[in-house]
Amino acid sequence: MDTTSIKNLFKLKSSPAEPVQEELPETEINPDEESSEESRKRTYHESGYRDSSRTSGNHSTLSICLDAVYSRFQNEEKEMVEKQQKLKESYVNEQKNRETEIKAFTxxxxxxxxxxxxxxxxxxIHQQDxxxxxxxxxxxxxNPEKYNVKATRGASAKFWIGAIILTFITLYLLTFYISTSYSAFFKVFDSKITLIQNVLDAKAWEKAWDDGLIEGAFVTLIPFVFLGLGxxxxxFWxxxxxxxxxxxxxxxxxTFVFDIILAYQIEFRLYNFEKVFDSPPFDLKIAFSHVQFWAIIFAGFIVYIIWGLVFDFVMKEHREKDRIKNEQEIRQKKVEFLTEKANALKKEIEDINANIGSIKESVIKTRGRIEELQNIIDGVIIPTKDYKMYASEYVQGWITFIGERIAVSRxxxxIMIDSCIDTYNTNLDTVGANDNNQNLVYLSSL
Structure with a gap:
């Protein structure tokens, strides 16, 4: 009941000049018809009326009396075991739920x-792998055979040795075929130089380009024909x-026929350059009888065969080298994959540990809440809404006496009533039973 209701409980009437001290009239009530709550309210009302009569309605004394009323109400609530159990039921259930949460968290x-x-x-395991x-x-x-890799051990050394030899043989063939092709088709022989100088000209490439673009391109590119055949x-091998x-x-x-043609052409031009008036016409029989003819063939074709064999060996060693390199690359990719997988697992572990930390924090908070609930369960719950109702009855009794028995002006x-109402509101604020919190409970630990 709010202060407005208290004010409206009675109307101020003219009263005698002299104060009269009287006991409260006894009221006949049928116990069977009156509930315990109504009886309790009536008791507080009568207490207020009686205490007011003893203090002439003094509002300062009312503050002390309301403190006593609150203590009395608190003691009464302690004795109401069933009511306390009912008030604590929600806290008990919450505590059980919290304990279940703890188990789930664990x-x-x-x-x-x-x-x-x-x-x-x-x-x-990934790191070990x-x-x-x-x-x-x-x-x-x-040790390639140790890992079932079909590659010759030391392939790298053989490869580089073969590559060096192949390089020099290639340079030889380039020099030989440039010189012989120039001598066979474009060179003008000179009687002042030796025979070997006429066949193998050190400046054949320069002279060919000096003679013209066609000549230079021909002698430059013809060696690559032989290398392409190789x-x-x-x-095919x-x-x-x-x-x-x-x-x-x-x-x-x-290749052999081409070398024969080069050798024949060179021998033909040399023969015609050196022949006399009665020399027979040049033919294959004459060419075959010259050592120089066979020397040109073998200097070209035999070296060409050697070049092919070395080239085949180098390519084989390169395959061996590549096979090992490929196996190394395969394993390196596996290493990178395992490293990435390990890093991903580490990131997952970080996330899980962070989640564990969050759960443990929740456990700490939940345990704290369980302790709070246990304190509530072990203590006494004071229903402030009920206290407000009974305190209101007490103040009504107090103010009733002022209105009926105090002989002062209206x-x-x-002024006395307003002071009592202010004291009443202050008490409600003190114990947490004001209008804003009237549905809350006040905890008093045992």
Missing amino acids: VSVETKEEQVKNKNKEIE AEALKAEILDLPR YLIHM ENKTRINYIKIGVLLAI TEKQ
Whole structure:
């Protein structure tokens, strides 16, 4: 009941000049018809009336009396076991729910810690595998057969040795075919120089370009014809089939015939340059009888065969080298994959640990709330809404006495009543039973 209701409980009437002290009239009430709550309210009302009569309605005394009323109400609530149990029921249920949450949190933490443990084992396995692969990468060139790699040990050294030899043979063939092709088709022989100088001219390439673009391009590019034939022979040799053998034979025959043509052309031009009036016409019989003819053929064709063999060996060693390199690259990619997987697992572990930390914080907060609930359960719950109702009855009794028994002017009575109402509101604020909090409870620990 609010202060306006208290004010409207009675109307101020004229009262005698002299104060009269009287006991409260006894009221006959049928116990069977009156509820316990109504009886309690009536008791507080009568107490207010009686205490007011003893203090002449003094509002300062009312403040002390209301403190006593609150203590009395508190003690009465302590004795109401069933009511306390009912008021605490929601807190008990919340405590049980919180304890269930703790169990769920505990299980969740254990599960996540087990996940972290398993992921750490996975990381360790990945790291061990990566280290083993790194060791294989370093050992592969030395012991390829150990890892079932069909490659010859030391292929790298053989490759570089063969590559160096092949380079010099290639330079020789370039020099030889440039010089012989220039001598065979474009050179003007000079009687003042030796025979070998007429066949192998050190400045053949420069002279060919001086003679013209066609001559220069011809002598520059013709060696690559022979090198191309050698490359084709190598490619056909890789796939050992009958038709490829035939192709290889044809290419070797073409190369040999081309060398014969060069040697024949050089010998023909030299013969005509040196012949006398009665010399017979130049033919193959004469060419075959000259050592220089065969020297040109073998200086070209035999070296060309050697070049082909070295080229085939270098390519084979390159394949061996590439096979080892490919195996190393495969293992390196596996190392990178395992490293990325380990890093991903570490990131997952960080997230799980952060989640575990969050759960543990929730556990701490929940345990704190459980302790708060236990304190509430162990203490006494004071229903401030009920206290406000009974305190209102007490103040009504107090003010009733002022209105009926205090012999002062109407204005002075109103001032006394207003002071009592202010004291009442102050008491409600003090115990937390004002209008804003009237549905809350006040906890008093035992």
